[in-house]
Amino acid sequence: MEQNKRSAVTNVTANGTYNGQYGMLYKFQISFANGDVAEYNAKTQNQTKFVVGQEVDYVLTDREYQGTIYYKCKPAEVQQNAFQASKPKDPDTGKHIMRMSVLKVAGDLAINGDIKLHEVLAYAQIFEQYVLTGSDTLSQLKPTSKFESDDLPF
Numbered sequence: 001m002e003q004n005k006r007s008a009v010t011n012v013t014a015n016g017t018y019n020g021q022y023g024m025l026y027k028f029q030i031s032f033a034n035g036d037v038a039e040y041n042a043k044t045q046n047q048t049k050f051v052v053g054q055e056v057d058y059v060l061t062d063r064e065y066q067g068t069i070y071y072k073c074k075p076a077e078v079q080q081n082a083f084q085a086s087k088p089k090d091p092d093t094g095k096h097i098m099r100m101s102v103l104k105v106a107g108d109l110a111i112n113g114d115i116k117l118h119e120v121l122a123y124a125q126i127f128e129q130y131v132l133t134g135s136d137t138l139s140q141l142k143p144t145s146k147f148e149s150d151d152l153p154f
Contacts, residue, residue: 001062004076007032008055012047015039030073036060038073049075102127 011031018025025041030050032038038060040050050056050073057076062069090096106124109115115123129135 003060004057005032005034005036005060006055006057007034007036009033009050009052012050012052014045032058036071036073038071040073098131099124099128102131 009030010033011029013029013031015027015029017027020041022043025043026045026047028040028042028047028050030038030040040047042049050058058073059076061072061074063072064070103120103124105127106115106120109123110117110120
């Protein structure tokens with residue numbers, strides 16, 4: 001059975017080596033403040049996952065062999081992907097996505113000839129306001145533009 005636990009390490013004792021399917025492994029007996037004692041296998045002789053005095057999250061597993069129960073432990077995995085670890089989430093992400101979407105819709109209207117090119121931003125702002133407020137006055141709103149012709153402002 002597998003159990004997630006948290007406790008301070010009270011003792012680490014080297015307990016030999018063996019060749020496993022992943023090469024040479026170093027065995028350690030790890031004792032915890034909560035009374036757990038388990039074997040930990042590391043790829044290096046100087047393992048740093050379980051250090052005396054440090055509190056750690058670990059997974060404890062047990063298995064029975066010839067009437068004796070053996071315990072193994074390993075560090076608990078932190079569940080996060082590489083992108084989350086490298087960049088904190090922007091709280092305005094939803095707003096940015098919404099603005100890109102309404103700008104695309106307004107741009108599509110201009111491409112289809114339903115609105116003039118100089119009206120794209122004005123219509124995008126109308127759509128944004130509708131998304132934010134849920135207002136039913138969308139059909140009553142008209143974009144205001146400082147440009148009266150089809151000429152571009154630049």
